[in-house]
Amino acid sequence: MAMRASGFTLVEVMVTLAVAALLLLVAAPGIGGWMVDLRVREAADTLHAGLQTARQEAVRRNENVSFWLVSASGAALSSACTLSSSSASWVVSLKSPVGACAATPSTTTAPKVVASQALATSALTVAATRADARPRRRRSPSTATAAWPAATRPSPASTSPPRATPTATATCA
Numbered sequence: 001m002a003m004r005a006s007g008f009t010l011v012e013v014m015v016t017l018a019v020a021a022l023l024l025l026v027a028a029p030g031i032g033g034w035m036v037d038l039r040v041r042e043a044a045d046t047l048h049a050g051l052q053t054a055r056q057e058a059v060r061r062n063e064n065v066s067f068w069l070v071s072a073s074g075a076a077l078s079s080a081c082t083l084s085s086s087s088a089s090w091v092v093s094l095k096s097p098v099g100a101c102a103a104t105p106s107t108t109t110a111p112k113v114v115a116s117q118a119l120a121t122s123a124l125t126v127a128a129t130r131a132d133a134r135p136r137r138r139r140s141p142s143t144a145t146a147a148w149p150a151a152t153r154p155s156p157a158s159t160s161p162p163r164a165t166p167t168a169t170a171t172c173a
Contacts, residue, residue, distance in 0.1 A: 043088040050090040072118040077101040088119035
């Protein structure tokens with residue numbers, strides 16, 4: 001009985017590699033876009049978690065708690081941090097965390113850090129801006145106070161526009 005050789009021939013291996021290469025070439029642009037979307041989603045989820053933490057702590061403590069975008073060097077916050085309008089790293093505290101971002105959470109030691117998060121995404125820029133809220137169209141001069149959204153309605157004597165609402169935009173380079 002003759003021994004039969006097992007395995008693949010060189011032609012089979014070359015055809016398989018050629019098909020795999022073609023599939024990768026077709027899928028590569030989609031994978032790049034998916035990776036960018038994943039980084040933006042991660043930053044947005046992290047910022048959302050920080051804002052939720054600030055909100056929950058403010059309700060729990062019944063005092064003002066602030067959410068700060070801060071600069072981070074690498075994957076960790078340092079004591080040399082500064083406030084930033086283009087970083088995805090944040091600190092939730094009762095006082096400004098400048099120079100104390102790496103502080104451990106405390107209810108007695110300034111800046112009274114509640115939570116912090118360093119996001120090490122070098123290609124991602126978060127821009128915090130203020131968008132002006134626009135009042136609804138007025139129907140008549142006598143109904144000026146009814147033209148504003150209920151949460152920002154001015155007193156009857158005031159006709160100033162409502163305060164601007166903060167927004168955040170994430171872009172990936």
